[in-house]
Amino acid sequence: MQGTQDVDQTTGAGDGDGLDPREAARLLAHTEREAQRQFNLSPVWITVLMGAVLFVAYGALWLSTRGQHPYSGPRLGVVGLVYAAVAVAIAASVKVYRRATAGVSGPSVRRQQVEGVAILVSFVLGSPVLQGAMKHYHASDAIVYGVIPAAAPLIIVGTTVLGIAASKGDRAQFGAALVVVIAGVVAAFVGPSGAWLAAGIGLFIAMAGYAAADGRQRRRASLRA
């Protein structure tokens, strides 16, 4: 233990004499809820907010490219908005992760870090590599700047998360990742503009669904305790 000792270490150090069982049950439930809230890596509000932000960003991409013949891609300002939205989502995730894992150590934290790197690598490398290859083989702008950047990240990152969720037996995460992959597959076949809309809707449904399922799982665990 720490080397320092407080002078008041005996006051309040004792004991359950007089602790009413009902009060103990209330204290136990409250402490569990508070601890779970503080250690939670994906609070409901931030998951839903991120889903909404991504939906708005992808919706803006759809509006920006709707009716283009031939397809020329979204306006630069809209692309900037999407990058800003993704940056905000990543920054918010990092902040929540840091707060939740402050002072926590052990195999679970190391595992979460490796999972984070796997997701980041699949996100950063997946789509640009495919876009580069398509451009190299003279695919149309509709493919290179429409279908691939909308659909590929969802399929690649979604599949990565699917594997992570399967290895942990996390049903809520697995379901959300499956929705993302399906949205990616749909996006691949609805045209370059529709792909953005399909991706945005899929991401929002996945994140809102995950928030609801995860919240339900935590409430059940809390009620069992």
Place this chain on the structure above:
Amino acid sequence: MTADSLDPVIHAPARLRIVATLAALPDGASLSFTRLQDMLDLTPGNLITHLRKLEDAGYLESETTGNGRASRTSIALTGHGRAALDTYTDALRDLLGGL
């Protein structure tokens, strides 16, 4: 069943909160002394006293790394401690069901 049947090591407000907080960590994880102190809002002396009682009962294990100001103490619930909390929770539930 009466309140006397509740594990006296856990059945104290501060120790109940310590054990419940550590039980919320993922399996195998430990928590730093300073984060635990922040979460429970206890003085270092109080926290140390309660941690010793829990450690003496085999419910917790602590590990200190580094020296002096750079030292860091991590605390984790043992399997025995997790089982004791489960037993305590069951006993509490039975008790309240009977009240």
